[in-house]
Amino acid sequence: MRKFMYTAITLLTLSVVFGAIFGFIEFRDRMVGSFVAAYIPPPVGVEADPALEEQWDTTLSAVGTVKAVNGVDITTEASGLIKEIYFASGQEVDEGDVLIQLDDEVEQANLKSFKAQYRLAKINFDRDSRLMRSNAISRTEFDKVEAQLADMKAQVERTEATISQKKIKAPFSGRLGLRQVNVGEFINSGDDIVTLQALDELLIEFSVPEYFTPKLYVGQKIRFTVTAFGQRVFEATISSINAKVDETTRNIQVQGNFLNDTGKILPGMFANVSIILEEQKSVITVPQTAISYSLYGDSVFVVSEQELNLKTPDTTLEIFGLEIDLSKIHKMEIPPERGLAVSRRYVKLGERQGNRVSIVEGVSAGELVVTAGQLKLNNGTRVEVIEQKP
Incomplete structure (x- = not known):
């Protein structure tokens, strides 16, 4: 009898111990699960700008070189x-203005000699001219004297020209x-x-495909940028169009004139040229940094207020018939029903001007597009728009 009681007490004790252990494990797992379910990832910080409706010109892009109207080595x-x-x-x-003087001492000495010989030849010519009028000398002798005068004159002029060449002028x-x-x-x-x-007036030389030749004319406006001045835009006008198309590239060469008032743009600079084909049309534009390029197409992330599909955690736990409210044991955050989130939109791109690009299809004016932080985003990601860095 006593042995039976010991056995019963032992079994009861083991049941209580194992029950407590399994109950603790269940409690722990439910607690961990509730923590995981209650965890809400923080919103991703992004920079964003609204899509704008702007008036743009229809342009043709080309690359060119700045040249001087007058420039020489x-x-x-x-x-x-x-x-x-x-x-x-x-x-x-x-x-x-004289730039360089070369040594011309030999030429100066030769010039003095030739001038002396020229004066003597002139005296002989004048004397023989009088004698010729009175038929005192033959025509042959007079011709020799005349030729000698002409030769001495040419020697003087040639030496003067050589001396002039040794004084190099602008x-x-x-x-x-x-x-x-x-x-x-x-x-x-x-x-x-x-x-x-000469830097007061410059030429912008560039080439365009022959297809656009009918759209080009003298006096047409062009805009260009140079790397040294960043995105600053300069204006010029087409001054001449080549009379033939290059047979190798099938491009036609074009020149534009630009008044270089500041004198800071120098010949030889690389120029990004935009030819104005059609003025003022309405387009939707976004910053170029908003575009994500991929093999599947170009896209943007649009920020909008959306319903958030987040799980609501189970805050109750039942152990041995006893219901426990976990929210009273630890702080549990209830996810919001609505908030800012992003959605990916595939877009059709148009022209580029400066740091903005036009959107032909996919985005409307006023919609907020992400301009920085796209690598962290997927469809439906919660976001927080942060202030852009200056």
Whole structure:
């Protein structure tokens, strides 16, 4: 009898212990589950801008090069030793200013000799002219004297021309570049001395496909940007269109004139050109950073207030017939029913101007599109619009 009682007490004790253990495990699992169910991921911080309705011109894009209307690398026709340099690198000069003086002492000496011979030939010619009128000399002798006078005159003019070539002048007004020579240096004919560029008026040279030739005309407006000035837009007009299409590229070359008032745009700069084909049409535009490009198509994330499909956690637990309210044990957040969320929209893109792109289809004016933070987003992701960084 006593042995039976011991056995019963042991079994009862084990039942209570194991029941408590399994009850604790069940309680723990339910608590963990309730924590997981109650967890709501925080909204993703994104930057966003509204889509705008703007008036844009229909344009044709091209790439070109800035060139000077008057621009040249100054060289020398005559060889010689540099005697004097009269300019500094980067200096503004006027047409006719002397830039370089080559050594011309030999030519100056030759000029004196030829002038003396010319004066003697002129005296002989004048005397023989009087004698010829009185038939005191033959025609043959007079012709020799006349030819000698002409030869001496040509010698003087040729020497003066050589001396002039050794005084190198600016062919037009403009800005000089970096000096390529030094005093005492011997230079040969054709050697570069310095570049001279007239910067008050510039040319924008670019090419467009032959298909657009009928839409081009002299006086047509163009806009262009250069890398040195970021997104600043400059305006010019088409001044000339080539008379033929390039047979290799099937492009036609076009030139535009631009008044360089500031003088800061320099020849040789790369230019992004927009030719105005049609003025003022209404388009929907978004920042270019709002576009996500992929093989499946271009898309944007649109921010709007939506119903949020979030699970509501079970806050009750029943153990041994006893109902426990978990929300009283730990703080549980009840998910909101509505809030800001994003949806992906596939769009059809149009033209680009500056840092904005037109949307032909997919977005309406006034809709808020994400411009930064797209990598963290999926359809339905909760978001919080944060203030954009300046």
